[in-house]
Amino acid sequence: MLSGEVDSFDQRCLQPPSDTNAYAKGGGTVFTVSGAAGADLYKVNRMDPEAGYFETFMGANVAPRKGFVKIAITPKRLRSEFVGSTSMSGYSDSFTIGR
Numbered sequence: 001m002l003s004g005e006v007d008s009f010d011q012r013c014l015q016p017p018s019d020t021n022a023y024a025k026g027g028g029t030v031f032t033v034s035g036a037a038g039a040d041l042y043k044v045n046r047m048d049p050e051a052g053y054f055e056t057f058m059g060a061n062v063a064p065r066k067g068f069v070k071i072a073i074t075p076k077r078l079r080s081e082f083v084g085s086t087s088m089s090g091y092s093d094s095f096t097i098g099r
Contacts, residue, residue: 009052021095030097032080034069041066056093063091075099 015027023030036058044059045051058065067084081094 007049009049011052014053018095023095023097025097025099030095032069034067034082036066036082037068037085038066055095058089058091063089065089065091 015023041058041060041064043061044057046062051057065084065088066086067082070081070083072079072081076099078097079094080096082092084091
């Protein structure tokens with residue numbers, strides 16, 4: 001059984017990366033953390049031991065961009081997309097979970 005520890009990274013906890021940003025239902029938990037619509041962005045520490053758990057990220061010092069997450073759900077899929085509302089950078093991200 002795997003267990004996470006603070007300030008550590010365990011590669012066995014992750015699915016292999018997806019070239020298409022598409023994940024199969026049942027493949028594990030997908031987290032979306034978005035707080036980029038209003039307040040100032042926080043700096044991201046790329047060297048943080050837990051950074052390996054994030055497929056992509058942005059912040060005040062890494063591709064900063066204000067925006068929000070748009071989620072569309074149908075009986076066959078969930079699609080999540082970051083929608084930028086500024087041109088501070090070209091940051092974008094999206095993924096789909098299909099049945």
